[in-house]
Amino acid sequence: MKKTDDRFDLPQGTLDLLIMRVVALGPIHGYAIAQRIQQISREALQVQQGSLYPALHRLEYMKLLSSRWKPSETGREAKFYELTSKGRTHLKVETENWTRLTDVVSLILEGTLEGI
């Protein structure tokens, strides 16, 4: 069920960053996280369950996320994830790293190569 053909693979570690960014907006369950990433990326990114849940469990194990069961919007119980304070710091650092990395990469990729 391919909606778009311009989807691409996420570089290693980026999924964690995206998840944490989404969770940072407030307590949210797994399905909503997948939906939100899809929405924000304008359907360019589709997170597979097979990647999402192991990632969530890993982040929880690393104490970057905490979880709680509570009723969802449909009334059913769902597992809601939240950022821990450790997760917040981690997100901040990783976001800065990411920005720096992309800046540098684009600087090189978009440069005129005159300096060489």
Place this chain on the structure above:
Amino acid sequence: MGWLRRLFSRERLEADLDKELRFHFESQVADKVRSGISESEARRLTRIEFGGIEQIKEDCRERRGTMWLESLSQDVRYAIRQLRNSPSFTSVALLTLALGIGANTAIFSIIQGTLELPYANADRMVVVKNVSPRQSHFAASWPDFLEWRGRSKSFTQIAGIFTSMMTWKGDKEPQSLFIGLVTEGYFGLYEMQPIVGRVFLPSEHVTGSTPVCALGEDFWREQFNGDASVVGKPLYLDGKACTVIGVMSRVVPDSNHSAQVWIPMEPNLPFREHGSDFIRTTGLLRPGVSQTQALSDLRNIQTQVDKQFPETAHDLGLQSLSQNVFGDVRAMMFILWAAVGFILLIACVNLAIMLLARASGRAREFAVRRALGASAARLIQQTLAESLLLSVSGAFAGLAVAAVFMHIPIGAWPKGFLPPSGAHLNGEALAFTSLLALITGVLFGIVPMFRILRQNDKSALRQGHITTDSLEQNHTGSMLVIAEIAFSMLLVAGALNMAFYLIRLMRTNPGVNPKNVLVINVWLSPQQYPDVGKKWRFYSTLLERLAIIPGVVHAAGSMDPPFWGSFPHGKFSYDDQPDETANQNPVAGFHYVTPGYFETVQTPIVKGRDFTPQDRPGSPKVVLINREMADRLWHGQSAIGKHIHCCYKGGDFEIVGIAGDVLLDGLAQPAGNEIYLSVQQNAWSQGLSFLLRTSGDPFTYVLSARHAVSTVDAGQAISSITSIETLADQAVAGQRIFTLVTAILGTLALLLASIGVYGVMAYSVNRREREFGIRLALGSSRSGILKILFSGLFGLVAAGMILGALLTFAMRAWIASILGTTSGGLLAFAASALLLCGVAALAALIPARIAMRIDPMQALRSE
């Protein structure tokens, strides 16, 4: 400990995970339904999108961090199942481990428990030795001791003991007691505490002080039933009263001071002149002072003393107390230690062989599991679990074996050897040996795995692939078998060597006839028998009375009955002595005997005459010498009529007879120079042993002998009664126990070697079943198969034995140097080779029988 909690709440976590994924699934379905897809279609599509839900769960679990623990418990359960499924492998591996670990732990525990001195400053305690051969192997006379203690700067403490005997008139008949005369500070140095009462006061260590004494713990318990009220009461020793001031704790494994009663040395020492070197001196080195420094300090002092008294000059040596006490036993123990080390090595090799065979046998299982997606790490982890399980249970079994094995040498511990009171199972030893077994297990359990995993070809998977790998082609396996045979050879040859040596020892004619000779030791009190005349009167009267006891064939006296083990040595000069040896006089052992001694012990007088009652104090002093000495010094010319000059309170002696050689020194040493002197002419000692050659069991004459003593002096005690045969047995007791233990170890080595050979052969037959089937089908005879099997095995056994022979030769000199034995040589060697071959053949029998029964049709059809 989050992972632990998670492990225990595993079911809740599983439920949560399931619930979480279900929620996702349902939400996705609901979204699709909302967008207009039918419910059943929505479910189908979602299921496709989801993919393997179990796979997701597994990934999540793995991220959770309890994975390894869960799989470990799974592995252990799997390992138990695996081991239970192959009971023969498991029991043989466990037996191997138990024997290896057990023997090592036992020997190590005994060494640790018995060969350590229980003193806080044991490493600084030294004994002063007399290194010039003289009357005494102790170094100090009373004046020497005072000089050392007064002037030496190297010791924080110096104390001495002189052991003697005194007669005590208890409730019953008189008894001879071992008395320890100790200097001030002796109890402190040996860390002895009073159980009751107190130790001697400094004022009691002064001549002229009120006589006091302290009881030894054992004596106190035996004679006074541990009654504390004995303190303050008088004890009568040699007729004189001393006040009991305390009871001293039982002492240390130092046979040189097992006194029944202690008295201060200063007021009571009978010999106080230069030359009476009877004081055993122990010193506590000042911290930082080396033995060498202390020795040169003592030597300087002694040199000055010797200048004034050149007649009694003697050279000193220092020896650590621990070496002094344990020297001989320790040497033997180290040999045993090396031997059990080899046992452990054999056990490890055995384990390696079995694990190797097992891993190769399971190559197919691993290949299948690998193909089904098991990770290499997972398979290794599983093998590890199995090895661990095996090693741990082996260690426990080893503990049980050690507890049993330890009691074999302890139970057979000879008298006069150290009591292994401190020997208990040693945790360190157990830990060490178990660790070694563990490493072996892990190493040999896993190494073959790497090979299997690396191969990565699916040949093992293919049905019916034919293996022909024989023993010789399996290099690791062959090396292990060779090593095992070599180590076993070393141990078996060693054990046989000891056994042959012992047999030879017991068969050697000692030069005396030890059968049917009763030995009665009597110690005369110096108060009642102060001079030579009085002593001799007692000795000769008693001898007359003993000789007329019906059934007594001969009676004689001697200061050192054969196999007694200690007698004075000293230098002597002699007629016709080459001038160049004037400064290095030869050494001889001195034996004081009465007329009739040689007849009594049945040592022939080969030339000249025995002592006679006419050889009395006023008449010319005469000696007999042994044949060895006569041959050595007078080269076959008659030594009769020659003169020698020697001995404590001695002088010039004429040789009147030559006696046959006697191997006195525990049978181990060759005959040396021995000089026999007349007790009548040199009765300086207070003690004499009376030897009675009897018809029949000598111990039936004890009562008559006691009666004879009491008719000569009713107040005289007999200090001990034994027989020459008993003394001879005790002389080889150390050898016997050592032989027993080496025999046990040798048998153990054989057992382990046979297990190893069996394992390898069984494995080989198992692996080559199809090959043999084909051979049989192609017309090979069954004996041909047998030939293939055994030629392979015996190639390895032969290689192992050659290696073992080399090893034995390499270690032979070392062992001989410790034991002072010459090696048993070729006989032990040939016998051990034969034994090993036999055991190897026997061990190979069962696998060979299986190979013989192979049905070619079945072997080819299998799988």
